[in-house]
Amino acid sequence: MPSPQHGFSVRNGDNTPQGAFSETGKFGRMFPELPAFTPSIESLTALGNAMTDDRTDPTDPARDHPDGDNRNVPAGFTYLGQFVDHDLTFDPTSLKEKRVDPQAVVNFRTPALDLDSVYGAGPDDQPYLFQLGDKDKFLIGKNDASPDANGPLNVKGRHDVPRGPNRIALLGDPRNDENLLVAQTHLAILKFHNKIVDGLKKPAGTPGAIPxxxxxxxxxxxxxxxLVVWHYQWIVVFDFLDRILDPNQVNAVLNEGRKFYKFDTFPFIPVEFSVAAYRLGHTMIRSSYDYNRVFTFKDISPNSFAPATLGLLFNFTGKSRRMPPDGPGLDNRLPTNWIIDWRRFFEIDPAIKVNHARKLDPFLVNPLKNLPNVPAPSSLAVRNLLRGRSLGLPSGQSVARFTNLKPLSPSEIASGPDGAVAKRFGFDKETPLWYYILKEAEVQQKGLRLGEVGSRIIAEVFLGLFEGDSESFFVRNRQWKPTLPSQVPGKFTMADLIRFTEEISPIDGLAAPAPENENAED
Incomplete structure (x- = not known):
């Protein structure tokens, strides 16, 4: 066993969590045999500070540099990925409270892709999530009237998550109001469910009826x-993960089964997944977006107010406590000019250019270096590295060797300005797992997908979560194919889900008016 002076520490006694156990709703280890890699806080802070992409577009400093775009992944998947994370895990303990025993940390989500973050405990136990007059359907929130360049912007229907008088969203998981893009993703799922309910209630043979x-x-x-959960599961596997994982590793897991993510009865969430591999979404975030025709770049629409920066996308949520204040005509709901245009986030309309996610590499956009309203450290990269240290993650090379994959060479780790900092602290030989996975994606896949180790961890965990869920389509009917209307019969994408709701860009009139319900939220 490597000694502590080399950055490794030994687990013993009560601090030896197993990778397989029978309790549900907890975190555990995928590789309990591997030693913890615990380099100094100072070295991880230096590495995290080097993981910033300060480059901007030479023609417009408000834009991210185009070289960092992943043109295979529309930006909507960044926030679908965050939504999925919230569906799988909810760990409310602070960074300071983390210890090397993940089994002492409670997961308040079921470790399954079952949308408990949306459905909560159901209409009987959490009736405030549902309509009073029709508890089969979710409550949808109204919007405040707001302007565009031509004056008042009046939009038909409801296009916000439901909110209480204090502006806080009424959701199965409050984190889905952390930023406007994940909130609108949650809203799309609410609308998807309601549309399916409408279809099930229609007489057979009528337009829009669902048998x-x-x-x-x-x-x-x-x-x-x-129907919602199974189509959502299909999207996660065949539309989202299919875009970002190494297909060779996915096929190996599907053909040979899981070799490293093991459990006796119920699945758990491995910390190697939640604290390292699945934190890929942080490097996919842009610093600004072409959000809709009101909040975009001047060359796209001369009448635009401003691009949708990360700061604005966090401000226009109730969770941020920075929603527009009380005032004449304001009810503290989302302004109509902040309703999303989904054509700019998924491949829905070829005539509309989509935002792209950023590449999967060791660089996070500049705004993530100084997170507002968080205790030090304020850098997201530093916080991720320290979280991995506090939970005793193994090094990336340890995982590669254990899974019979070829580790990155010291020269590959040391490449680039971030790699120079990594080499200074010896991380070119043994590397923090989260950084290793991002560096592997850059080296092996040019930032377009995750590399071998990252893909293997995620593929095994998702397959295990499906196999451990008796209600998933993987278990109930492995040959099941999506049944709802789609561009390609037998398949279903996030773009298909948005089209099905008929709520594509409400501020441009590309939406079906929502029926008024006197029992819905006012």
Missing amino acids: RKAEIGKTIFEEARQ
Whole structure:
């Protein structure tokens, strides 16, 4: 066993969590045999500070440099990925409270892709999430009237998550109001469910009707939920993960089964996944977005107010406590000019250019170097590296060797300005797992996908989560294919989900008016 002076520490006694255990709703280890890699806080801080992309577009400093764009991944998947993370895990403990025993940390989400972050405990136990007059359907929030360049912008229907009088969103998971893009993603799922309920209630043969299954005792709500969850699971695997994982590793897991993510009865969330591999989304974030025709860049729309910066996207949420204040005509709901245009985030309309996610590499956009309203350290990269240290993650090379994959060479780790800092602290030989996974993506896949180690961890965990969920389509009907309308029959994408809701860009009139319900939120 490597000695502590080389950055490794030994787990013993009560601090030896196993990778497989029978309790559900907890975190654990995928590689409990591997030693913790715990280099100095100072070295991790220096490395994290080197993981910043300060470059901007030479023609417009408000834009990210185009060389960092991943043109295979529309930016909507960045926030779908965050939404999925919130569906799998909820760990409310602070960074200071983390210890090397992940089994002492509670996961308040079920470790399954079951949308408990949306459905909560259901309409009987959490009725405030649902409409009073029709508890089969979710409550949808209204918007405040707001202007565009031509004056008042009046939009039909409701296009916000539901909110209480204090502006806080009424959601199954409050984190889905952390930023406007994940909030609008959550809203799309609410609308998707409601549209399915409407289709199930229509007489067979009428336009938009969805055939009901002859399952004894199953309510319309339960049928709708299964359709939503199974189509969502399909999207996660075949639309999201298919874009970002190394297909060779995915195929190896599918053909040979899981070799490293093991559990006895119920799945758990490995810290190697939640604290390292699945933190890939942080490097996909842009610093500004072409959000809709009101909040975009001047060369796209001369009448635009401003691009949608990360700061603005965090401000226009109730969770931020920075929503527009009380005033004449303001009810503390999302202004109509901040309703998303989904054509700019998923491949829906070829005539509309989509935002792209940033490449999967060791660089985070500049705004993430100084997070507002968080205790020091304020750098997201530094915080991620320290979290990995506090939970005793193994080094990237340890995981590569254990999984019979070829580790990156010292020269590959040391490449680039970030690599020079890594080499200064010996990280070119043994590397923090999160940084290693991002560097591997840059070296092996040019930032377009994750490399071998990152892909292997994520592929094994997602397959295990599906196999451990008795209600997933992987278990109930492995041959199931999506049944809802889609561009390609038998498949279903996030773009198909948005099209199905008929709520593509409400401020441009590309939306079906939502029926008024006197029992819905005012």
